[in-house]
Amino acid sequence: MLGYLRNKWTLAAGCVLAAVTVASAENGDTQKSIKARGLLNCGVSSGVQTGMSTLDSAAKWNGFEVDFCRAVAAAVLGDAEKIKFVPLEIKTAFATLQSGGIDLLARTATHTFVRDIELNVAWPGAYLYDSQGFLAKKSLGVKSAKELDGASICVSAGSNYELNLADYFRKNGLKFTPVAANSRDQNEKNLETGRCDVYANVLSALAGAVSKLGKPDDWVVLPELISMEPIGPVVRKDDSRFRDIVGWTLNALIAAEELEITQANVEKLKASSTSPEVQRLLGVTGDFGVKLGLGNDWALNAIKAVGNYGEMFERNLGNKSPIKLERGLNNLWNNKGLMSSPLLR
Amino acid sequence: MGWVFQALLVVALAWVAHVAIGNLYDNLAARGLKLGFDFLWQEAGFEIAFHLVPYTSSDNYWRVFLVGITNTLLVTAVAIVFSTILGFTIGIAQLSGNWAVSRAARIYVEIVRNLPQLLHILIWYNVALRALPAPRVAIGVGDMVYLSNRGVFLPALTSDRPGLLVIAILIAVIAALALFRSLTSYAERTGRAVNAWLPSLAVLVLLPVLAVALTGTQVSVSLPQLKGFNFIGGWALVPELTALVFAMAIYNAAFIGELVRASIEAVSKGQREAAAALGFGWWWTLRFIVIPQAVRVLLPPLSNQYLNILKGSSLAVAIGYPDLVGVFTGISINQTGRAIEIVGMTMAVYLAISLLIGALINLFNHMTRIVER
Numbered sequence: 001m002l003g004y005l006r007n008k009w010t011l012a013a014g015c016v017l018a019a020v021t022v023a024s025a026e027n028g029d030t031q032k033s034i035k036a037r038g039l040l041n042c043g044v045s046s047g048v049q050t051g052m053s054t055l056d057s058a059a060k061w062n063g064f065e066v067d068f069c070r071a072v073a074a075a076v077l078g079d080a081e082k083i084k085f086v087p088l089e090i091k092t093a094f095a096t097l098q099s100g101g102i103d104l105l106a107r108t109a110t111h112t113f114v115r116d117i118e119l120n121v122a123w124p125g126a127y128l129y130d131s132q133g134f135l136a137k138k139s140l141g142v143k144s145a146k147e148l149d150g151a152s153i154c155v156s157a158g159s160n161y162e163l164n165l166a167d168y169f170r171k172n173g174l175k176f177t178p179v180a181a182n183s184r185d186q187n188e189k190n191l192e193t194g195r196c197d198v199y200a201n202v203l204s205a206l207a208g209a210v211s212k213l214g215k216p217d218d219w220v221v222l223p224e225l226i227s228m229e230p231i232g233p234v235v236r237k238d239d240s241r242f243r244d245i246v247g248w249t250l251n252a253l254i255a256a257e258e259l260e261i262t263q264a265n266v267e268k269l270k271a272s273s274t275s276p277e278v279q280r281l282l283g284v285t286g287d288f289g290v291k292l293g294l295g296n297d298w299a300l301n302a303i304k305a306v307g308n309y310g311e312m313f314e315r316n317l318g319n320k321s322p323i324k325l326e327r328g329l330n331n332l333w334n335n336k337g338l339m340s341s342p343l344l345r
Numbered sequence: 346m347g348w349v350f351q352a353l354l355v356v357a358l359a360w361v362a363h364v365a366i367g368n369l370y371d372n373l374a375a376r377g378l379k380l381g382f383d384f385l386w387q388e389a390g391f392e393i394a395f396h397l398v399p400y401t402s403s404d405n406y407w408r409v410f411l412v413g414i415t416n417t418l419l420v421t422a423v424a425i426v427f428s429t430i431l432g433f434t435i436g437i438a439q440l441s442g443n444w445a446v447s448r449a450a451r452i453y454v455e456i457v458r459n460l461p462q463l464l465h466i467l468i469w470y471n472v473a474l475r476a477l478p479a480p481r482v483a484i485g486v487g488d489m490v491y492l493s494n495r496g497v498f499l500p501a502l503t504s505d506r507p508g509l510l511v512i513a514i515l516i517a518v519i520a521a522l523a524l525f526r527s528l529t530s531y532a533e534r535t536g537r538a539v540n541a542w543l544p545s546l547a548v549l550v551l552l553p554v555l556a557v558a559l560t561g562t563q564v565s566v567s568l569p570q571l572k573g574f575n576f577i578g579g580w581a582l583v584p585e586l587t588a589l590v591f592a593m594a595i596y597n598a599a600f601i602g603e604l605v606r607a608s609i610e611a612v613s614k615g616q617r618e619a620a621a622a623l624g625f626g627w628w629w630t631l632r633f634i635v636i637p638q639a640v641r642v643l644l645p646p647l648s649n650q651y652l653n654i655l656k657g658s659s660l661a662v663a664i665g666y667p668d669l670v671g672v673f674t675g676i677s678i679n680q681t682g683r684a685i686e687i688v689g690m691t692m693a694v695y696l697a698i699s700l701l702i703g704a705l706i707n708l709f710n711h712m713t714r715i716v717e718r
Binding site: 090091092094095098114115118119120148149150151152157158159162163165166167169170176177178179180181182186190193194195197238 | 375390391394403479573575662676678679681684
């Protein structure tokens, strides 16, 4: 609740600031203000999203979204801890980004046409390919989403999942009653208390919900997947330099996995690797970092902070996490997945 | 000399407005955003759980706006009615000669008004959800009313001409009220005993029945029935609505109770003693001596409390009731990115409803003022 109210105030303050201050944004401004501030303002989900963003008892942030913020902070500032995490519900996330309240939105935000063109924000890449599905109690006895006629369905208010859901039911001539809550947390509570029959969200979120609700055997994800969701970090469109930095930080993490660079061996490989690709990525040769307006050790710092893409996935969402999400489409291209990096040359 | 400062103030205000609007346009242009109301005709694409006006996901944002307004008006109106009834009861109970009753009312006021309204709403929402059974094991009252964690399901009147039915009922209510008033004023004028209730009630019931019979309108009662996951048919009140109404009625009744107590105490003691001396009983004293005078003291702060109920209804967003702030300022802004237009429209709606409530109370105030002879 506190977080919710705080977000409201951040949003309100942001709107007022946007209205009364003259801020002319130019290329490179975001990076300059991050450096001047010495902090990256990074928007993540509410801090209770298992696997995505959680705040532990030692007040330390963990999760997939959090790790991506760390990688960008390490690339830009050389220090993965110089971050102010701003927990945001999807309802306020884009407005906060537009008004300058955050530099980077590393939330589970799906790339859609309307957001891209009408909200004028950019996705420099995709760090998660996810699909929207339905989570139901096994005791409900539902085997397929086609049986959900007349069901009450929990969904996040203002999300694109809300739109996918309405489309799917309209397409199949079925009826449903939405129970639109503001946060995933409230959705999970509503599912648990039986306010709704099923919970519609992306698989990573459903897996997180199951691990949080406990008793994984009581729950079932229905076989129908109703959408393909390219999810990625979001930046403002007016600063193409910062967009490049965020995009190439993600590319560097993916390339690192392909080149078998890990958090553990990165320093050793920097000193000893003879592969020209590894040398270019880690700044031994070439000046890719300088061309981005960063140090040549940008990618090295990012990998040192969070490991390569695969390590980041497994630690937070995959087999080394309580969620145990299958990697599926998020495997590298040479392992039947969709993850690939443009060439580092 | 005074007009110079007034002119300067006007110029300064105009300058501030000019700078603010100029900055708004500059900033929107710098972020590549545009202003305009064309988005209102776009398809919304999302479903809304509870709506009084017909709505589906293929309707546009203008329809979402109307759904939001009617949902806000509904919760405000119902909360005003219930909090007024409860508030008057609490207010009068506080002045009761019965020690236990007045203490209980006092404790109610002190506890309820010192807890934040948001807390009331969250408590009621979570209590209502957790305490009630699932639809398949819902609590049924005579196969007509069902209570479950999906809401309260009531029998509903359905008709092939719902517009005609609504208009007929409205006309009947107005006619019945007019008849009641003219009969009572006739009784007061002539001193004859006239039963005003029976003819008024007859008009209230017979007019709609006559309208239905003459026009051949189909009217049937739809009962809620369990089918699949939920109840189908009847009228469904979602738990978000019931929790919100409960919480707001209980919270605001504490304030209204205080207003009622204070305005009754503002009527001088001599008035009551005079009434007693004339042989008035407890109810007559209250009805003909105290309340008419107390109402004049009560109305201005009461209208203020009603406005608080209207504005407080926007807390609905915390539990996901689809009021104007929830569906329009919340979901619609996120789906369209038109924050400035949507916030502007929402502000205009709240302002308009507030002014309307204020005007109605002023009218009532005017009607009940002391007539000087």
